[in-house]
Amino acid sequence: MLARMLIHGLIAAALIGSAAAVFAQTRDANALSRQIAWIWSDDRDHH
Amino acid sequence: MSIKVHHMLLKGWHAWVAGSFLVAYLTADEDTYAMHLFAGYAVLAAIAARLLVGVLAPASSPLSLPRPSLRAAQSWIATGRGRHPLFAILAVALLAMVGGAAVSGVFADALPWLEDPHEAIAEASLLVIFGHIAFVAYTYGGRRLLGKLTARFNETRPSTQSREQSA
16 A cells, blocks of 8 residues: 555656646746847847 | 545545655755745645645544544553554644745745755655654554564574574
């Protein structure tokens, strides 16, 4: 029973880890696009 | 809901909290901070859900919150019957430590001085988790294994003694 519970824990870790990775990727992508937008607006102000 | 469903939910909750704690522990680094944040909130949600369900569940349900009591411990020591008092003590210690690690992590975002206590609580809760696993493994499997090993040892001992006598 304990071995099965450990396997369930590892499966849950894989699922939560994947969801966390997707969350991190989305957050990074949003931050990157915000940064690009900010650089663009900065460039426009200068020109 | 039947007791079987309660047990299934409890096992599912164990997987949820163990999985998210493992991810949060392994991603506690600057580079993987967003993953750590996500997993930490998953741990906090698991603890909050467990406390809520534990308060709402009837006392006879396996989902009710464990309550360590001195009287139950004394009765177990005297008779050796019933549930081992360490089950309730370790469960409460785990909920407090893992919950403390999650809550301190939330506040450490705004209060940087909480980062070190957050790390210390997380490390300490890992020890309690290992203690919990070792205790459950010993109670449900290890004791039987120890019994088998002792029996085998006792089986081999008389033959050694008889050999010594014949020599």
